[in-house]
Amino acid sequence: MTLRRINLTAFYLLLAVLAAAVLYPIVFTFSASFMTAAEAGQYPPPIFPHQLYLGNFKEALDNAPILRFIVNSVIVSGVIMAAQLATSSLAAYAFAFLNFRGKAFFFSVFLSTMMIPWEVTVIPNYILVKSWDWLDSYQGLIVPFMAGAFGVFLLRQFFLQLPRELFDAAKIDGCGHLRIFGTMALPLARPGLATLGVYVFLTHWNGYLWPLLITNRAEMRTVQIGVAMLKNQEVMSWNLVLAGVAIVLLPSLLLLLLGLKQLVRGITAGALKG
Amino acid sequence: MQQSKVLPAPAATAEIPAKRIAGAGMLRWKEHALAYLFLAPSLVCFGFFLFYPMLKSIYLSLYLTDPRGRVARFVGFQNYADLFAGGNFLRHLKVTGQFILYTVPTGIVWALVLAALTYGRLRGMKVFQFIFSMPIVISVGTGSIIWLLLFHPTTGMLNYFLGVVGADPVNWLIDPKWAMVSVAIVTVWMNMGFNYILLLSGLQGVPDALIESAKIDGAGPLRTFVRIVLPLVSPTLFFVLVVSVIGAFQAFGQIQILTNGGPMEKTNVLVYSIYQEAFINFRFGTGSAQAIVLFAIILILTAVQFKVLEKRVHYQ
Numbered sequence: 001m002t003l004r005r006i007n008l009t010a011f012y013l014l015l016a017v018l019a020a021a022v023l024y025p026i027v028f029t030f031s032a033s034f035m036t037a038a039e040a041g042q043y044p045p046p047i048f049p050h051q052l053y054l055g056n057f058k059e060a061l062d063n064a065p066i067l068r069f070i071v072n073s074v075i076v077s078g079v080i081m082a083a084q085l086a087t088s089s090l091a092a093y094a095f096a097f098l099n100f101r102g103k104a105f106f107f108s109v110f111l112s113t114m115m116i117p118w119e120v121t122v123i124p125n126y127i128l129v130k131s132w133d134w135l136d137s138y139q140g141l142i143v144p145f146m147a148g149a150f151g152v153f154l155l156r157q158f159f160l161q162l163p164r165e166l167f168d169a170a171k172i173d174g175c176g177h178l179r180i181f182g183t184m185a186l187p188l189a190r191p192g193l194a195t196l197g198v199y200v201f202l203t204h205w206n207g208y209l210w211p212l213l214i215t216n217r218a219e220m221r222t223v224q225i226g227v228a229m230l231k232n233q234e235v236m237s238w239n240l241v242l243a244g245v246a247i248v249l250l251p252s253l254l255l256l257l258l259g260l261k262q263l264v265r266g267i268t269a270g271a272l273k274g
Numbered sequence: 275m276q277q278s279k280v281l282p283a284p285a286a287t288a289e290i291p292a293k294r295i296a297g298a299g300m301l302r303w304k305e306h307a308l309a310y311l312f313l314a315p316s317l318v319c320f321g322f323f324l325f326y327p328m329l330k331s332i333y334l335s336l337y338l339t340d341p342r343g344r345v346a347r348f349v350g351f352q353n354y355a356d357l358f359a360g361g362n363f364l365r366h367l368k369v370t371g372q373f374i375l376y377t378v379p380t381g382i383v384w385a386l387v388l389a390a391l392t393y394g395r396l397r398g399m400k401v402f403q404f405i406f407s408m409p410i411v412i413s414v415g416t417g418s419i420i421w422l423l424l425f426h427p428t429t430g431m432l433n434y435f436l437g438v439v440g441a442d443p444v445n446w447l448i449d450p451k452w453a454m455v456s457v458a459i460v461t462v463w464m465n466m467g468f469n470y471i472l473l474l475s476g477l478q479g480v481p482d483a484l485i486e487s488a489k490i491d492g493a494g495p496l497r498t499f500v501r502i503v504l505p506l507v508s509p510t511l512f513f514v515l516v517v518s519v520i521g522a523f524q525a526f527g528q529i530q531i532l533t534n535g536g537p538m539e540k541t542n543v544l545v546y547s548i549y550q551e552a553f554i555n556f557r558f559g560t561g562s563a564q565a566i567v568l569f570a571i572i573l574i575l576t577a578v579q580f581k582v583l584e585k586r587v588h589y590q
Contacts (some may be wrong), residue, residue, distance in 0.1 A: 012398070019405045025463070026408070028431060044434040086317065090312040099302070099307035106317075111388045113320050115576050116328050119524050119545050120569040123562050124327035124334065124554045127343040147319035177308055206413035208527035209545075213553060224415030228531050231419060238423050245416050252411040260360060260407060267468065268475045 016106045033243035040239040056243035066244050069226035077204040084200050088151030093181050096159035112150045126213055136220045153198045154269050158192035199266035200260040223248050334562035341556040351564035366547040372542050374522040376458035385469035395475040411580025414527030414557030422461045450540045451531055457541050460528050469514050516579040544568055
């Protein structure tokens with residue numbers, strides 16, 4: 001019994017060390033962003049700040065339009081999320097419940113989109129968006145991502161698991177497909193929609209290459225580009241940069257707290273049902 | 275999190291038997307129309323931003339372009355020939371291979387160890403599960419910036435910790451010998467949430483009864499894990515492997531922020547080289563040729579994935 005106790009203690013100790021290593025960069029970010037310039041100037045800087053100094057956040061916000069970056073990212077990721085929920089649920093409904101000519105063909109068309117990595121099409125996309133004068137614009141950041149096959153497959157899977165008797169009964173009652181889609185399929189697939197929503201939002205919140213290419217003006221930058229550009233600002237000391245990073249991290253960590261379950265479901269949906 | 279993860283799709287559609295409704299000619303026509311209407315928004319978007327650019331990429335790769343992206347001269351497969359004749363592209367491929375070698379096995383083993391330690395029902399595991407999943411929300415922009423400061427040769431904390439344990443400081447991102455290692459550390463850290471979540475749920479899917487019976491047969495925990503649990507999660511493991519390799523081929527942000535492909539081209543991976551060719555040197559033709567090579571590599575990997583998933587990997 002004592003051996004077991006010692007083993008268990010060692011086990012928790014090991015986990016604590018591993019967790020500390022994984023968390024360290026985040027802890028470092030938040031504690032540095034509370035340090036005064038004097039504290040940050042010491043070498044080595046203290047692991048934890050001696051007080052909760054909020055000046056860095058104010059200064060970081062004054063030096064760079066970080067709030068604007070966040071608003072841009074919320075708009076871009078939010079609209080993409082809403083659009084993908086709409087386009088994906090429509091297509092998923094068609095694949096799950098409607099009979100039409102060429103269904104197998106269209107299904108393989110959707111499947112094939114998953115084999116084209118975005119990076120491969122980025123050059124023509126850039127030329128296209130530029131020719132439409134969409135550089136430095138919300139539509140340039142949003143419209144190319146308004147549909148995605150991943151969401152279609154995820155939601156189709158959800159629709160197919162709903163009890164068929166329900167739909168047959170609705171049909172017998174004279175419900176059209178539009179009614180069934182709006183009043184039954186969508187509400188019943190809410191967990192699937194939530195999963196897809198969190199997944200899509202996070203993916204585009206974290207997007208890097210495309211916003212880097214098509215935004216030049218500071219006021220159109222998304223969070224990721226804006227934060228990465230902080231390193232080029234000579235006036236900013238490193239704990240100011242970290243204060244900026246901390247501001248940007250906060251919404252993501254909040255989203256994780258609220259939506260980890262959805263996220264886990266979205267990620268595993270692709271892997272385990274294969 | 276990487277962009278555009280390729281996920282295996284559900285097996286081909288089980289066709290729903292057509293409902294025979296009396297006198298349904300009109301109804302069926304309406305159903306067809308509605309179906310196409312429902313597919314249309316997605317198809318239009320794919321058409322403009324995926325299929326058309328894909329074809330355009332192939333087209334551009336056969337041409338030389340002027341700096342404004344307009345086609346200047348047809349050169350056929352000369353762009354491809356140049357890629358493989360000059361040493362640069364092959365070097366970028368080699369660097370990409372090295373990047374994969376440094377990030378994928380370590381990333382999977384690291385996540386697997388953490389998942390194996392925390393998948394049980396011991397007290398407090400939920401907290402550790404949350405911590406080890408957490409890097410999933412760290413984006414490439416914020417994550418790279420944090421590590422950029424940690425790596426700083428004189429004021430960075432990593433060299434301070436090395437000093438504490440008595441080791442010599444390392445010029446992480448500046449030293450050609452260490453730059454790739456540094457980028458790999460950042461990448462493994464940023465990707466661990468994704469790998470961990472997948473492997474954890476794979477492990478949690480292993481029936482308790484199997485583990486219990488192994489215990490009764492006298493197998494130790496390590497033996498049980500290697501001989502019984504691991505084969506059962508092999509589909510997940512294989513999926514993580516393929517997604518990680520594909521993700522590694524697409525790595526860009528951390529390279530752009532941390533090293534710009536340097537020092538001495540030691541971290542210039544494929545997507546960074548495409549970016550350089552097309553958006554710094556404005557050579558869209560040769561950039562597209564590189565993109566098509568990337569496409570071919572990823573297509574082969576996906577095909578292999580489907581083939582192997584069909585037969586080799588153990589399913590419950």
